[in-house]
Amino acid sequence: MGFDFTVTARTAQWRDRIGEFLRDQVIPAEQQAFAAGVDDALRLRLQAAARQAGVFAPQVAEDLGGGGFAFDDVAVLLEEAGTSLLGPLALGCAAPDEGNVHLLDRIASPEQRDRYLRPLAAGQVRSCFAMTEPPPGAGSDPSALRTRARRVDGGWRVDGVKHLITGAEGAAFAILMAAGGRPDGQGSTMFLVDTDTPGWQLGAHARTIDATMVGGHCEVRVDDLFVPDEQVLGEPGEGFRYAQVRLAPARLTHCMRWLGAARRAHEIATDRAVTRELFGSPLADLGMAQQMIADNEIDLHAARALLWQTSWEIAQGNRGTESSSRTKVFVSEAVGRVVDRAVQLCGGLGTSDDLVVGRIYADVRAFRIYDGSSETHRMSIAKRAARRARDRRTG
Template sequence: MAFDLSLSPRVAEWRERIARFVAEVVIPREQAAFAHGVDDELRRELQSAARAAGVWAPQAPAELGGGGFRFDEAAVLLEEAGTSLLGPLALNCAAPDEGNIHLLNEIATPAQRARYLAPLVAGAARSCFAMTEPPPGAGSDPQALRTTVRRHAGGWLISGEKHLITGAQGADFAIVMARGGLPDGGGATMFLVDAGNPGWQVTGHARTLDTTMVGGHCHVLLKDVEVGDEAVLGEPGLGFRYAQVRLAPARLTHCMRWLGAARRAHEIALGRAVRRELFGSPLAELGMAQQLIADNEIDLAAARALLWHTCWQLATGSKGTEESSRAKVFVSEAAGRVVDRAVQLAGGMGTTEDLVIGRIYADIRAFRIYDGASETHRMSIAKRAARRARAESP
């Protein structure tokens, strides 16, 4: 058994290039973005700079202009991008576009690749993924899906209601999950819906803790959205299967980006701790502060090790469902702990956007909920463990 965690020269070179780009181009734009909001104008400016710097879409297919890195290699690069909340947006590796790029690359037809995937990778379009619904509809349980689809005049009619759809305002298209598609009305189907479709209506924004997502988190009505057969993504009725194609990797790319943000918060707080004197000595030499620092170092190292191992499993052919659940729970909670300790270590300034830690603290909290709440993943992990135990018992 061989363990090799060394980085290839190309990965190491891209990591350094991304770190330099984030430090020199992205971080100087943070305070204005926090004050005035993150919009498509800022996105286009940052993405133009990222292309010029040669750090464009490291996770996207090389034949479409991306970096073409393997999934385990992308873990290194997306962590580096995540050291600024604007970094993934600049590099076109932010949610929800990053997950949609992966899904489309896996199952889209040639015509769909040309119409939707190529512009998405190029940064010429934005997208959203419309699955989550108001209660009692789909959330952590996709099987609760209530949006429906039925055959209509050679095409399909989609009707339903979605909420907390990230990036919906201003998106060029959506990938919509709807119940139905099989001859008996069962299953679920994914559809590509253009934003100009008259039945697609963005009706409002949720006011959430996080504020750095372009297009917000929106409420959407689908009122007899009419689409043709060319809009079906994959095969009708297999939408739940395709959702897993997207969700397992997307959980992990969230982990990559938030690990970078947590590392940044820790580094800012640590820098203050070694410079600031309290009670006659540097803060970093006081025992209680040292515990915060040490626990952060441990959580960061443990989260990275689990994440890299899980990404390697997916890159080498594992389905990764259970592995990604374990990683998502641990990394989301460990990253949250790191940022919380960084706030405490930095004191009053740790709660502010001026020091960035406060903004990271607000934005990272939802990570324990989206892409499957920690409780949902724990339930799934426990059920699998119990099944193995029953199978192995005499």
């Protein structure tokens, strides 16, 4: 068995160009963006610059105007993009659009590709993914969907309430998940909904600790919303199956981006540790600081190794359901530890936006919850392990 972690020449070239682009054009925009807020005007300006630099949308297929990289190569490039909180936005690889592009590329009809996928992949519009609901509706348990779809002449009527819908304000369309769709009323269905459709009602923004997401995290009410048959994504009743097409890769692309952010926080902290003197010596020479630096190095390298392995499995055509759960739990918790230690190493300034570390700390915390909480993934991993143990005993 051979293991080859060699980065191809083309991938290395793109990685280096992305790094240069971020240093020259994106990182200088961070402080103003933190102060004024991240909006579509900034997104469009940065994405135009990324196209000019030849680094836009590395994860998107070439026929859609992207880099056309395989998923294991994408792991390298999206980590680099994540070294600025504005990097994924600039490169067109930020959530939720990145995951929606992947899903539409796999599922959409030819007409839907032209109407929704192509403008989204090109960064001409934004989108959102409307699945999460207020309790007792769908959250970590998608099967708890309370938004319902019912058949009517020429299409469907949908009613329900969604919340924490990322990027909803200003999105041109949504991928809306609703229960129902099969003849017996079971299953779930995905709908492509233009957000100017009557019955789509944008509500309040949740006041969350993260602050670098265009369009916020919003409540959406769906009130007697009519969706024509041609805007059903895939087959009615198969929404849960299609969600897996999106969710496993999207978990991993989150891991890629946040690994880059954690690496940036660690580099800022270590730069500070070798230049700041305390008690007569550089901070980096003090034992407790050295332990934090070493533990960060270990967490970063272990997270990257696991992420690359799982990304390779996806690139080989594996569904990656269980391996992506393992990776999501480990990476989300490892990057949280790395950034937390970086804050500690930076002292008081580490809690501020001035060193960027504080902003990363606030933004990364939610990663242990969205795309499946750590607890939900652990439950799934444990159930699979127990099933294998039972099979061994009965086999």
